[in-house]
Amino acid sequence: MSDGDESWVPKWLARKLADTGIAARVTDSNRVEAxxxxxxxIHIITMARKLVAETDVVALAKNTSRPDFIVNVxxxxxxxxxxxxxxxxxxxxxxxxxxxxxxxxxTEDPRNYENKExxxxxxxxxxxxxxxxxxxxxxxxxxxxxxxxLAPVVVVFLNEYDLTAEAVRAAADKYGRFQxxxxxxxxxxxxxxxxGIMNSxxxxxxxxxxxLGDLNKSWR
Amino acid sequence: xxxAHTFLFAVGNSMTTWGKLPQLxxxxxxVDKIFDAIVEGGPGLGLADRSRSVxxxxxxxxxxxxxxxxxxxxxxxxxxxxxxxxxxxALVGEHDLRLLLADSDPSRKTESTLPVLQVxxxxxxxxxxxxxxxxxxxxxxxxxxxxxxxxxRSKANRGSLIACATSSGSVWETEHxxxxxxxxxxxxxxxxxxxxxxxxxxxxRAATWAKDQLPEPRPLVDLWGSADLWVARILPTQxxxxxxxxxxxxxxxxxxxxxxxxxLQALDLPATATVSSDLNITAKRSRVRKLIEPILLENRTIxxxxxxMTDDRFNPESELPEFWRRKIQSSILPNNRRLLGILDANRxxxxxxxxxxxxxxxxHIDDFEAKHTGVASPSGGVQFPSEADSLFKDSL
Numbered sequence: 231m232s233d234g235d236e237s238w239v240p241k242w243l244a245r246k247l248a249d250t251g252i253a254a255r256v257t258d259s260n261r262v263e264a265x266x267x268x269x270x271x272i273h274i275i276t277m278a279r280k281l282v283a284e285t286d287v288v289a290l291a292k293n294t295s296r297p298d299f300i301v302n303v304x305x306x307x308x309x310x311x312x313x314x315x316x317x318x319x320x321x322x323x324x325x326x327x328x329x330x331x332x333x334x335x336x337t338e339d340p341r342n343y344e345n346k347e348x349x350x351x352x353x354x355x356x357x358x359x360x361x362x363x364x365x366x367x368x369x370x371x372x373x374x375x376x377x378x379x380l381a382p383v384v385v386v387f388l389n390e391y392d393l394t395a396e397a398v399r400a401a402a403d404k405y406g407r408f409q410x411x412x413x414x415x416x417x418x419x420x421x422x423x424x425x426g427i428m429n430s431x432x433x434x435x436x437x438x439x440x441x442l443g444d445l446n447k448s449w450r
Numbered sequence: 451x452x453x454a455h456t457f458l459f460a461v462g463n464s465m466t467t468w469g470k471l472p473q474l475x476x477x478x479x480x481v482d483k484i485f486d487a488i489v490e491g492g493p494g495l496g497l498a499d500r501s502r503s504v505x506x507x508x509x510x511x512x513x514x515x516x517x518x519x520x521x522x523x524x525x526x527x528x529x530x531x532x533x534x535x536x537x538x539x540a541l542v543g544e545h546d547l548r549l550l551l552a553d554s555d556p557s558r559k560t561e562s563t564l565p566v567l568q569v570x571x572x573x574x575x576x577x578x579x580x581x582x583x584x585x586x587x588x589x590x591x592x593x594x595x596x597x598x599x600x601x602x603r604s605k606a607n608r609g610s611l612i613a614c615a616t617s618s619g620s621v622w623e624t625e626h627x628x629x630x631x632x633x634x635x636x637x638x639x640x641x642x643x644x645x646x647x648x649x650x651x652x653x654x655r656a657a658t659w660a661k662d663q664l665p666e667p668r669p670l671v672d673l674w675g676s677a678d679l680w681v682a683r684i685l686p687t688q689x690x691x692x693x694x695x696x697x698x699x700x701x702x703x704x705x706x707x708x709x710x711x712x713x714l715q716a717l718d719l720p721a722t723a724t725v726s727s728d729l730n731i732t733a734k735r736s737r738v739r740k741l742i743e744p745i746l747l748e749n750r751t752i753x754x755x756x757x758x759m760t761d762d763r764f765n766p767e768s769e770l771p772e773f774w775r776r777k778i779q780s781s782i783l784p785n786n787r788r789l790l791g792i793l794d795a796n797r798x799x800x801x802x803x804x805x806x807x808x809x810x811x812x813x814h815i816d817d818f819e820a821k822h823t824g825v826a827s828p829s830g831g832v833q834f835p836s837e838a839d840s841l842f843k844d845s846l
Contacts, residue, residue: 293838317637345764346761346764346765347765350764350765350767354767387765389763391758391763413766414766415758415764415765415766416762416765416766416767416768416771417763417771417774418769437765438767
C-alpha cells in the first residue's frame with residue numbers, strides 16, 4: 231500500500247543509478263529502465279513505502295508488462311513474506327535500493343537475485359540438522375520449525391553494526407512478536423541500552439554461533 | 451609513576467644446537483644494550499629495578515625456564531615486566547613461535563625451546579599491571595598472529611605490548627647487534643620517540659619509532675590498552691633537542707603529541723632547529739603532508755580490506771573481524787596517536803577549516819580508542835571525518 235506521493239522516485243532512482251555508472255531512464259510514472267550486460271534492459275518498478283505486501287506484488291505479477299525487479303527505496307521499508315514468495319514464483323526480483331544495485335552488478339539474472347546475507351542465512355538453516363523447515367514471515371522475521379519435540383522459534387535477523395536501543399525498538403515496531411534478535415553482522419556490537427530494552431521486551435540477543443547452538447535446545 | 455616497580459628479564463642466545471643455524475655474534479651486545487637502557491644505574495635513565503632484573507646469555511632451556519619462573523614468582527603485580535629475547539626464533543606450527551636456546555633441538559622441541567605463548571601465559575597468570583614482550587628474532591611477527599597468544603591475552607590488565615623485530619621472515623643482524631634493538635634502545639636512551647615535555651619514555655613509542663626507522667620487512671608493534679609502559683626517564687636536556695614550542699602543545703594530553711623528531715622530519719630540518727624556521731608555509735605544509743600521508747594510507751587500507759564495511763559484513767561466519775580487531779590494536783591505534791601528535795604539533799600551519807577537521811578527528815580517535823580498549827560502550831561514537839584525508843593536501 232502506498233504511503234503517499236511516489237512520483238519522485240523514478241527520477242531519483244534513474245539519477246542515483248547513473249551516479250554509480252549504470253545508464254537508466256524513466257519510462258513511466260513508476261518505472262525505470264536500466265541497461266544491463268549484453269544490451270539487455272532491466273525493467274524496474276519503483277516504490278517508496280513502509281510495507282510492501284502481497285497485494286502490491288500480485289497485480290504487477292499479472293501485468294502483461296511484468297517487471298524484472300520491484301524496488302522499494304524507503305530506507306525503513308520492509309516486505310511481507312508472502313510478497314517475497316509471490317515475487318519469487320513470478321520470477322521477479324524484489325528488494326531495497328541496495329539489493330537492486332547488487333542485482334544490477336551481479337552476473338546472475340537480476341530477477342533471481344538474492345542478497346548475500348539472505349543466502350548465508352538460508353544455507354545455514356538448510357544445513358542445520360535440527361531445522362525441519364522455515365517460513366519467512368517478513369523479510370527479516372523467520373519462523374523456524376525444528377525436529378523432534380523442539381518447539382518452533384520466531385527470530386529476527388539484523389545486520390546492524392551498532393545494535394542500538396533505537397534499532398531494537400524499530401525492529402519491535404516493524405516485526406511485532408519474536409523471541410530473539412540474531413546478529414548476522416560478524417562485527418556487530420550491542421549497546422548496553424539495547425540490552426536493557428531487549429531485556430524489558432523479553433527478547434534474547436544471539437550472536438550467530440549462539441543461535442546455531444541454541445537451535446538444538448529448548449527455548450524458554 | 452604509573453606502576454610501583456619495573457623489571458626486565460633479558461635473554462640472549464648467540465648459538466643453538468637447533469639445525470645448522472649460524473652463530474649470532476651481536477646477541478651479547480643486544481642484551482647489554484637493552485639492559486643498559488632499561489635498568490636503573492646504567493648509562494641511560496632506566497627505571498627497572500637492578501637487583502631484581504635478569505640478564506641471561508647462551509643458556510640452556512631448563513635453566514632459562516627455571517630462572518623465568520623464579521623471576522615471575524618474585525615480582526609484585528603492580529609492575530611493568532619487560533621480557534626481552536635476542537637470538538634465533540623458529541616456527542614449529544602455524545604461528546607457533548619458539549625462542550631457541552643453547553640446547554634447543556627439533557626432536558625435543560617442547561622441552562628444549564621457550565614458546566612465546568608460555569611467556570605471555572605466565573605474565574597473564576601473574577596478572578601484572580603492564581607487560582611488554584620484545585622479540586628480536588626471525589619470524590617474531592608470527593607471535594602476534596597466534597590465536598592462542600591473542601586468546602590468553604586476557605586484557606584484564608592496564609595494557610600490554612608485543613614488539614617484534616620483523617613482521618615476517620628474517621631480521622637484520624650485524625656483529626654489533628641487531629638493528630631493531632639498536633633503534634629501540636636509541637629511542638629509550640635519547641627519548642627521541644617522545645613528545646616535547648615528556649618526562650618518561652614509553653616503550654611502545656620507542657618500538658614504534660624504531661619501526662619507522664627500519665626498512666621492510668619492518669618491525670611489528672602490537673599494543674593493547676592504555677598502560678604507560680614507562681621504562682626510562684628523559685634527561686631535561688634531551689627534551690630541548692629540536693623542541694616544539696610548548697605553546698603549540700596541548701598540555702592536557704601530552705601523550706598524544708608527536709615526537710619532536712617527527713615534526714623536524716616533516717620540516718626536513720636538522721635536529722637542533724625548531725619549527726620556527728624560515729621555510730615558507732606551503733613548503734612546510736607539503737612536508738607535513740608527506741609525513742601523515744603514509745599513516746592515513748595504512749589506516750585506510752586496513753579499513754577497506756578488513757574493516758566492518760567490507761562485503762564480509764553480510765557473512766556471519768566471516769573470520770575477517772578477527773584480523774580487523776588485531777590490526778586495530780597493532781596498527782590503527784598507534785597510528786592514530788601518532789597522526790594526532792603530528793597534527794597538533796603543526797596546528798599553526800592549518801587553516802581554520804582544517805582545525806575544525808582536526809577537532810572532529812580527535813573526537814573520532816578518542817571514541818574509537820575508547821571503544822576498542824573496552825573503556826566505553828562498544829557501539830556508537832563519531833565516525834572518521836572524511837575531510838581528514840585531505841589535511842595539508844593543498845596550499846592555504
